[in-house]
Structure formats: structure tokens, C-alpha cells
Amino acid sequence: MSEQARRVSTAGLYVPLLLGAVVTVTLGVYGSVHTPTGIAVNVAGFSSPQTVKVWLATGAALLALVQLVSALSMWGKLGSPPSWIGGLHRWSGRFAFLLTVPVAVHCLYALGFATYDTRTLAHSLFGCFFFGAFTVKMLSLPKRGLPGWTLPLLGGAVFTALIGLWLTSSFWYFTTIGVNL
Amino acid sequence: MKRNGPLLTLLAGLALAAVLITVNLTVTARGGDEPDPAGFGAPPATTAPATTAPAASAPPSAAPSAEPSPEVAPAAKVNAVWAGTVDGGGASIAISVTDGVAVAYLCDGRKAEVWLQGTAADGKLSLTGKKGAILTGAFGGGKATGTVAANGRRWTFTVKAVAKPSGLYRATATVRGAKVVGGWIVLPDGSQVGVVSVDDVPRPAPAIDPATGAVTVDGAKLTAAPVTGALA
Numbered sequence: 098m099s100e101q102a103r104r105v106s107t108a109g110l111y112v113p114l115l116l117g118a119v120v121t122v123t124l125g126v127y128g129s130v131h132t133p134t135g136i137a138v139n140v141a142g143f144s145s146p147q148t149v150k151v152w153l154a155t156g157a158a159l160l161a162l163v164q165l166v167s168a169l170s171m172w173g174k175l176g177s178p179p180s181w182i183g184g185l186h187r188w189s190g191r192f193a194f195l196l197t198v199p200v201a202v203h204c205l206y207a208l209g210f211a212t213y214d215t216r217t218l219a220h221s222l223f224g225c226f227f228f229g230a231f232t233v234k235m236l237s238l239p240k241r242g243l244p245g246w247t248l249p250l251l252g253g254a255v256f257t258a259l260i261g262l263w264l265t266s267s268f269w270y271f272t273t274i275g276v277n278l
Numbered sequence: 279m280k281r282n283g284p285l286l287t288l289l290a291g292l293a294l295a296a297v298l299i300t301v302n303l304t305v306t307a308r309g310g311d312e313p314d315p316a317g318f319g320a321p322p323a324t325t326a327p328a329t330t331a332p333a334a335s336a337p338p339s340a341a342p343s344a345e346p347s348p349e350v351a352p353a354a355k356v357n358a359v360w361a362g363t364v365d366g367g368g369a370s371i372a373i374s375v376t377d378g379v380a381v382a383y384l385c386d387g388r389k390a391e392v393w394l395q396g397t398a399a400d401g402k403l404s405l406t407g408k409k410g411a412i413l414t415g416a417f418g419g420g421k422a423t424g425t426v427a428a429n430g431r432r433w434t435f436t437v438k439a440v441a442k443p444s445g446l447y448r449a450t451a452t453v454r455g456a457k458v459v460g461g462w463i464v465l466p467d468g469s470q471v472g473v474v475s476v477d478d479v480p481r482p483a484p485a486i487d488p489a490t491g492a493v494t495v496d497g498a499k500l501t502a503a504p505v506t507g508a509l510a
Contacts, residue, residue, distance in 0.1 A: 195294060210430075236288075239281040
């Protein structure tokens with residue numbers, strides 16, 4: 098992508114980075130200021146809101162792995178990429194993102210930014226960071242003339258944050274409470 | 279179109295979040311300070327009770343008297359103690375109600391604990407604690423069921439009514455200048471779960487003698503008393 102650009106500059110990143118920071122800070126501030134309600138609407142078919150979130154997050158984490166592999170393929174790290182790999186990357190990413198939204202809404206609305214222990218603190222920080230990083234990634238995609246490391250770096254940040262979120266929530270749930278629907 | 283794709287993705291997520299928040303606000307605001315437990319898809323048990331409570335004639339979602347304020351004297355005098363393990367294990371909860379004044383204690387026996395206080399009336403539990411801790415639930419038919427949200431965590435529970443010596447015990451004292459607050463849940467099988475906080479630093483509590491409430495904390499002899507009525 099950077100080969101096509103005439104001028105390589107990080108200037109195009111300023112606005113996405115700014116907006117991403119706004120998203121992250123807004124989520125953190127809302128999570129801290131809003132009094133947690135303790136409850137929120139649930140998705141039918143699960144035994145509790147917690148299990149809904151656990152499985153939505155697990156779905157998103159699995160799609161994130163698809164993201165990682167398809168991104169590696171798009172960048173030619175796994176041999177010549179098939180024609181459909183771009184579509185797979187885009188749509189798996191969209192679904193992953195949409196799966197995270199109800200989880201985040203429940204977290205922020207019902208629970209808030211928590212510093213109860215290392216796990217919840219890390220989870221809160223990852224959560225705020227994830228949506229900011231995702232915003233930066235999305236807003237950077239259409240920009241031309243960005244350095245070649247931009248998208249791998251941003252994608253890696255988003256991926257790391259999501260896996261961190263999953264480890265501090267769903268994985269913790271599975272190993273502490275058990276695997277149930 | 280292709281260049282707008284990422285932006286549309288972001289906007290779709292934003293729209294989804296907006297819809298969910300709107301639904302949340304609508305559902306949780308309907309009952310005022312006392313959200314309808316059915317609104318979050320709680321297990322069926324929450325709809326079953328509420329019939330054995332005195333004067334439970336009002337519709338469940340429209341009870342105006344269920345504000346989580348310990349000062350309000352409830353019309354129906356409820357007296358009960360429920361205790362047991364939360365769903366999924368990992369923590370125990372006890373709720374003691376004296377003349378409609380409810381005190382709940384949830385702890386894991388290691389370091390996590392939360393005290394809540396509020397009301398039990400019309401088959402509904404409504405308690406609050408420090409740092410925004412909330413307990414909402416329902417009772418009747420010899421059991422209490424509900425949800426506790428505290429310290430960024432949530433627990434759900436369905437626990438049975440218990441009789442002495444099972445129940446909720448609390449001890450407060452000042453030991454060598456340190457404020458000591460201990461809470462114990464004694465379960466029907468005789469097991470105990472307790473946490474004692476010394477100057478707000480929680481740690482596992484030594485066992486109490488359920489018959490007398492005697493316990494030794496940091497070399498000081500304390501007496502844990504059954505919780506009856508509002509916390510001091």
C-alpha cells in the first residue's frame with residue numbers, strides 16, 4: 098500500500114489517533130462516572146448475562162484469530178494470498194467488532210470501570226483501549242500515504258487488546274466458574 | 279463504497295451500542311430505583327416467589343415503596359434469614375431481615391466481601407452498599423433469589439431460609455487502634471465463611487463458635503452477634 102503512495106507521512110494518522118483517544122477516554126470516564134446499575138438487558142437463551150458476554154467475547158476472540166491469519170495472508174506471509182482473503186478479513190472483523198459491542202455496553206452500563214483486582218483493572222484498561230484502537234484502525238484504513246507499518250501495528254494492537262480482554266474475562270470465567278451456556 | 283466501509287463499520291457499531299443503551303435505559307428506568315429482575319432475563323425463580331410475602335398485592339414491576347433506603351419503615355414487617363452459596367460457587371451470601379430492614383453480606387472467605395443494607399418488602403429485596411454495590415432480588419416460599427453487583431463483579435444467587443445457629447454474624451471492635459469488622463456466614467451444614475477487615479484490609483476470618491459467637495482476632499477476644507436490624 099505504501100508503495101503506491103507518493104509521499105509517505107504519518108500526518109494522516111493524526112485525526113484517527115485523536116478520535117481514537119477520544120473514544121478511549123470517553124469510555125473510561127463514562128465507566129468511572131456512571132453509577133453501575135448492576136443489571137442490563139439480556140440476550141434470550143443464556144442462563145445469565147455473564148454467560149452471554151462470555152460467549153460473545155469468545156466468538157469475537159475466535160474471529161480475531163481469523164483476523165490474524167487472514168492479515169498474515171494478505172501481507173503475503175503465507176504464500177500468495179487467495180482472492181477472497183480481503184473479503185474474509187473485512188467481514189470477520191466486522192462481525193468480531195459487532196459481537197464486542199453488546200458486551201461492552203453491558204460492562205459499561207451494568208458494571209463500570211473497575212479496579213477491584215488486577216484482572217478487572219486490566220480488563221477495564223484493555224476494554225477502553227480496544228475501542229479506541231479499533232477506531233484508529235478503521236479511520237486509518239481509507240487513508241493513503243501512511244507508512245507501511247501503520248496497519249500491521251494498529252491491527253496488532255487491536256488484536257492484542259481483544260485477546261487480552263478475552264483472557265481477563267471469558268478465559269477467567271471458564272477456568273474459575275466453568276464452561277456453561 | 280469501499281473506502282467508506284470502515285467508517286460504516288464504526289457507525290454500525292455505534293448504532294448498535296445506541297440501540298442497546300436505549301433499551302437498557304428504558305428497561306431499567308421503568309421501575310425507578312428498583313429494576314425489574316425479569317428485565318434482565320433472570321432465572322425463572324424470580325417470578326415464582328413474591329406470593330407468600332405479606333401484602334404482596336401490588337404488581338411486581340410497579341412497587342413504589344421499594345426504594346433502597348434503610349430509613350424508610352416498611353409497611354409489611356418481614357423477618358427472615360436466608361443463607362447459602364452463590365451460583366457457580368466461589369462465594370457465600372447471607373441476608374438477614376428484621377422487621378423489613380435487610381442486611382446482606384457476601385464474601386468469599388478470603389478477601390472479597392461486601393455489606394449491603396436496605397429493605398425487604400412485598401416479596402422484593404432492595405439493598406445497597408459502599409462503592410455503588412447493589413443487591414436486587416425477590417423472596418418467598420422459603421428462599422431468596424437475586425443479583426449482587428459490587429466491585430465490578432456480579433453474582434447471582436438462590437438461597438434457602440435458615441435457622442439458628444445458621445445465619446449471619448458480625449463483630450465490630452477497635453483492637454489496638456485498628457478498626458476491626460468481621461462478617462461470618464454460618465451455613466446449615468455447619469460450615470463457615472468469613473472475612474475480617476482490619477483497617478479496611480480484608481483477610482480470611484478465624485472461625486467463630488456459633489453457639490456463643492466467640493472469636494479471637496489478633497489476640498483480642500471478640501463476640502460476633504447475629505445481625506438483627508440496621509448496621510451500626
